[in-house]
Amino acid sequence: MFLLALKMLLGDRAKYWMLVGGLAFSSLLMTQQYSVFQGLLAWTTSHMRNMRASIWIVESRVDQVNETKAMRDTDVNRVRSVEGVDFAVPLFQGVLKARTADGADKMIQMIGLHSGTLYGRPPHMIEGDISQLRLPNSVVIDTLAAEVTRLGSGVGRPLKVGDVFEINDREARVVGICKTERHFFGYPYVFSSYDQALQYAPRQRKMLSMILAEPKPGLDTAVVAQRIMAETGLRAFTVPQLEASTLRWVWTNTGIPISFLTTIVLGFVVGVAVCGQTFYSFVLENLRNLGALKAMGASNSLLAGMLLFQAMIVGLIGFGIGIGLTALFGLTIAQSGQPPFKANAVFVFQSMAAVLVICALAALFGIRRVAKLEPAIVFRG
Amino acid sequence: MTTPFRPVNSVSLPATPVVCNPPGDLAVGARGIVKAFGVGDARTLALKGADFEASQGELHLIVGPSGCGKTTLLSVLAGTLLSDQGEVNLFGTRLTGLSASEVTRFRCRNIGFIFQQFNLIPTLSLVENVSVPLLLNGTLRREAEAKATERLRQVGLAGRERQLPTQLSGGQQQRVAIARALVHEPRLVICDEPTSALDSLTGHQIMELLSTAAKAPGRCVLIVTHDPRIYGYADRISVMEDGRVTHVHAGVLLSSFIHSENRS
Numbered sequence: 001m002f003l004l005a006l007k008m009l010l011g012d013r014a015k016y017w018m019l020v021g022g023l024a025f026s027s028l029l030m031t032q033q034y035s036v037f038q039g040l041l042a043w044t045t046s047h048m049r050n051m052r053a054s055i056w057i058v059e060s061r062v063d064q065v066n067e068t069k070a071m072r073d074t075d076v077n078r079v080r081s082v083e084g085v086d087f088a089v090p091l092f093q094g095v096l097k098a099r100t101a102d103g104a105d106k107m108i109q110m111i112g113l114h115s116g117t118l119y120g121r122p123p124h125m126i127e128g129d130i131s132q133l134r135l136p137n138s139v140v141i142d143t144l145a146a147e148v149t150r151l152g153s154g155v156g157r158p159l160k161v162g163d164v165f166e167i168n169d170r171e172a173r174v175v176g177i178c179k180t181e182r183h184f185f186g187y188p189y190v191f192s193s194y195d196q197a198l199q200y201a202p203r204q205r206k207m208l209s210m211i212l213a214e215p216k217p218g219l220d221t222a223v224v225a226q227r228i229m230a231e232t233g234l235r236a237f238t239v240p241q242l243e244a245s246t247l248r249w250v251w252t253n254t255g256i257p258i259s260f261l262t263t264i265v266l267g268f269v270v271g272v273a274v275c276g277q278t279f280y281s282f283v284l285e286n287l288r289n290l291g292a293l294k295a296m297g298a299s300n301s302l303l304a305g306m307l308l309f310q311a312m313i314v315g316l317i318g319f320g321i322g323i324g325l326t327a328l329f330g331l332t333i334a335q336s337g338q339p340p341f342k343a344n345a346v347f348v349f350q351s352m353a354a355v356l357v358i359c360a361l362a363a364l365f366g367i368r369r370v371a372k373l374e375p376a377i378v379f380r381g
Numbered sequence: 382m383t384t385p386f387r388p389v390n391s392v393s394l395p396a397t398p399v400v401c402n403p404p405g406d407l408a409v410g411a412r413g414i415v416k417a418f419g420v421g422d423a424r425t426l427a428l429k430g431a432d433f434e435a436s437q438g439e440l441h442l443i444v445g446p447s448g449c450g451k452t453t454l455l456s457v458l459a460g461t462l463l464s465d466q467g468e469v470n471l472f473g474t475r476l477t478g479l480s481a482s483e484v485t486r487f488r489c490r491n492i493g494f495i496f497q498q499f500n501l502i503p504t505l506s507l508v509e510n511v512s513v514p515l516l517l518n519g520t521l522r523r524e525a526e527a528k529a530t531e532r533l534r535q536v537g538l539a540g541r542e543r544q545l546p547t548q549l550s551g552g553q554q555q556r557v558a559i560a561r562a563l564v565h566e567p568r569l570v571i572c573d574e575p576t577s578a579l580d581s582l583t584g585h586q587i588m589e590l591l592s593t594a595a596k597a598p599g600r601c602v603l604i605v606t607h608d609p610r611i612y613g614y615a616d617r618i619s620v621m622e623d624g625r626v627t628h629v630h631a632g633v634l635l636s637s638f639i640h641s642e643n644r645s
Contacts, residue, residue: 001513001516004502004505004513004516007504007505008504010504011503011504011505012504288498288500289500292496292500292502293517294461294485295459295461295494296488296489296492296494296514297485297486297488297490297492297514297517297518298485298489298517299486302517374461374462375461375462376456376459376462378461378494378496378500378573379455379456379461379573
């Protein structure tokens with residue numbers, strides 16, 4: 001009977017495609033928007049993956065990794081003096097201006113690394129040697145800076161190792177090109193030594209943005225971070241703590257989650273509305289046939305099962321098309337890297353569950369109608 | 382085409398029907414069936430204590446003017462509508478004593494339906510339509526389709542198993558409906574105006590098929606109709622008026638009833 005139920009649905013091509021289309025659109029809206037949202041959230045914590053430190057120490061009022069409130073240079077030594085800290089190094093991070101190929105100014109994300117250890121250096125060097133950051137006026141740029149932003153006045157092509165450009169009217173010589181995860185602000189990364197970064201940045205009374213630290217081998221990172229906070233009054237985060245704090249900050253201080261969640265919820269509601277209405281109208285149009293089946297001895301549970309089966313099948317087909325379109329979107333934008341896109345297997349299954357819930361709700365309207373249907377309807381004119 | 386109906390006894394209508402020559406074992410028995418629709422001022426009594434009997438091996442027509450309760454009685458006898466009062470007995474099973482799911486199972490096994498508008502599922506092929514009662518009874522699809530194919534052959538539709546109902550004429554669709562009604566060998570076949578949507582010749586062909594079906598051992602065919610052209614196929618005719626069966630014609634009285642109806 002379930003095969004016949006499927007044929008009944010497939011036979012009504014207009015309704016079938018309307019259902020599949022509605023569910024595919026709904027799936028696309030939910031999964032695509034969620035993936036972009038996830039990508040955006042991932043961008044907010046990209047500093048942590050681009051600089052990889054165990055403990056991040058910031059000024060006591062800082063809540064997230066992208067925020068800087070400058071500290072005194074002496075704070076590095078205070079952290080170093082905490083028991084359990086293996087080493088601690090200063091880090092500069094700030095947004096500066098660089099000159100592009102066409103002579104315009106472009107904002108860059110400047111990261112100044114401790115020149116002794118280069119702790120916090122980018123994980124993937126494509127070209128050049130990171131240790132040359134110790135040379136004067138040298139920088140390592142990421143691929144975004146080299147290829148997309150086209151830094152370098154008069155160069156007119158992607159920057160290469162050995163090329164020179166300007167940061168705040170000061171010379172910057174490219175000694176390496178690295179691969180980084182893109183930052184939430186969309187600025188390209190430019191790494192230099194801490195001292196050099198201070199030369200590029202406009203002078204202020206306090207310039208230390210962050211302190212990166214490593215606990216002694218065998219010690220618990222969270223315990224050491226806690227100890228740093230207790231002894232220095234600064235705020236110390238482990239990686240998971242900083243990630244959670246940053247995401248919490250984004251959720252509570254920006255309209256981004258609300259905006260994306262609204263779209264995702266709308267996708268669900270549109271799915272329920274389109275699918276529910278179409279499926280209910282399919283049931284109404286087939287009421288006489290369903291009544292005939294009921295008269296011939298089809299039980300309410302069998303008819304409910306048939307309707308649920310029909311709904312679930314179109315749900316899975318619609319979801320398949322929707323997730324396929326989302327994947328296509330992801331692959332298409334993978335080249336440019338914008339908008340951010342981060343597919344999540346768990347959410348794929350959650351979306352599938354949401355689509356099946358939509359289908360179950362749609363079927364429920366029909367099932368209620370059929371359950372109340374008197375088989376004697378078939379004898380009425 | 383329907384013919385205006387005139388009761389045989391136009392002077393007085395007895396409360397209980399006049400029964401003439403009941404033929405075989407009892408197939409369908411109904412006593413004191415009352416059925417009302419609506420509530421309050423809108424309440425209408427469709428059946429006012431109707432009694433009915435039909436025997437095995439007979440083709441039994443239920444006739445009467447529009448609104449007299451024929452279809453309501455048929456629905457109650459088929460177990461598709463619950464009566465407010467009264468008892469229905471089908472082949473020794475007291476239908477009124479069964480639960481809703483038991484009635485559904487009973488219908489599934491023992492009753493075949495033929496509807497005025499055929500009620501074939503338009504998106505299913507003929508063989509799939511006919512195999513529905515077998516599938517509902519748990520027969521495997523392959524076996525059900527084999528039996529359905531054989532039934533279609535018996536009603537003259539061999540070779541058209543994979544066609545859709547919309548590709549057939551009204552008469553052919555009704556043949557499919559008959560094949561569907563008989564495919565699971567039901568003991569009772571319920572027909573609601575089976576010829577009203579058909580021309581005279583096709584109507585007679587359909588009645589030949591139903592008449593043959595009624596001769597199967599232990600089977601009974603009940604037909605509600607307005608169509609006097611098919612009265613000649615009946616073994617008995619129950620006449621209904623105002624929610625009751627007022628006359629039952631069989632044997633000699635049946636011939637005279639048919640004669641008088643045809644003259645009118």
